[in-house]
Amino acid sequence: MTQDQLPESPRSVLTDLSGSPPKLDPDTMALLDSFFKEKAEEERRFAEIAAERAALAAARADEMKPIISPEEFRLAFGEQWQLSQFWYSDAFAERLASALNGLCEPSTKIAFLCCPTAFVGFQHFHPHANAMLMEYDERFAVLSPQQFVHYDLNEPDVFPEDLRESFDIIVADPPYLNEKTNVKLKTTVDQIIKPATGKLVMITSTIVEKIIQNLYGESPIGHLKRTAIEVEHANQLGNDFAVWGSWDGAEDFGKQ
Numbered sequence: 001m002t003q004d005q006l007p008e009s010p011r012s013v014l015t016d017l018s019g020s021p022p023k024l025d026p027d028t029m030a031l032l033d034s035f036f037k038e039k040a041e042e043e044r045r046f047a048e049i050a051a052e053r054a055a056l057a058a059a060r061a062d063e064m065k066p067i068i069s070p071e072e073f074r075l076a077f078g079e080q081w082q083l084s085q086f087w088y089s090d091a092f093a094e095r096l097a098s099a100l101n102g103l104c105e106p107s108t109k110i111a112f113l114c115c116p117t118a119f120v121g122f123q124h125f126h127p128h129a130n131a132m133l134m135e136y137d138e139r140f141a142v143l144s145p146q147q148f149v150h151y152d153l154n155e156p157d158v159f160p161e162d163l164r165e166s167f168d169i170i171v172a173d174p175p176y177l178n179e180k181t182n183v184k185l186k187t188t189v190d191q192i193i194k195p196a197t198g199k200l201v202m203i204t205s206t207i208v209e210k211i212i213q214n215l216y217g218e219s220p221i222g223h224l225k226r227t228a229i230e231v232e233h234a235n236q237l238g239n240d241f242a243v244w245g246s247w248d249g250a251e252d253f254g255k256q
């Protein structure tokens, strides 16, 4: 290797010609500053929520206080893009909760797979003892520990045995927009949904519509119908999202 092929030394990257560390321009500094302030505020809110829920659980009073609102959730639980986290808007979380509540009776068992904001919205506006959040991200366990089940769709057959064939409704928003992910999620759904009567509410991008239509074409879930409710995320997404339902008349789900 000749001298001019040698990689730059770290020093040459981190210093300018005068030998002093490079200075960021004021706009970048301001952006970084606001990013770190936002992160610190998010951590403070998370710690506060975790402490409050733990105190309520210790006093066995957690069922008496509804969990935080979708807005409080969004401010305390930052999206982790490596886990493909993109939160719904507060308005959509509330509309979805109300549409789901219309499908429920007090005894209904409802699971939220990979959609924490949907769980939070539902539990905030229509608290329901038989609701469960099945998620990979353990942060959400602080919201309501007895309603949280750690779930990794890469191990789709791993879930507590008492959940087998137990759910009247499953709401799912798979993290990745491909067939492999949807096949894994369906492996779980098929095993935890109540045979014959269970309803699936699938929230995902229209770019995987063909995949989900092919996967759920047959029993036990049956053909999926596109519903009336319009999905909205807190931050604009490039993909068009929609909601599908597996039951007869699902087209009217979310109709105003």
Ligand SMILES: C[S@@+](CC[C@H](N)C(=O)[O-])C[C@H]1O[C@@H](n2cnc3c(N)ncnc32)[C@H](O)[C@@H]1O
Pocket (backbone or CB within 6 Å): 083, 084, 085, 086, 087, 088, 114, 115, 116, 117, 118, 119, 135, 136, 137, 151, 152, 153, 154, 173, 174, 175, 176
């Ligand atoms: C596309 S997001 C859906 C979130 C939804 N928009 C909401 O606001 O509630 C997918 C979710 O899948 C979860 N996730 C990522 N990897 C996972 C895995 N291996 N198993 C189960 N869930 C996973 C993420 O934590 C994230 O909450």
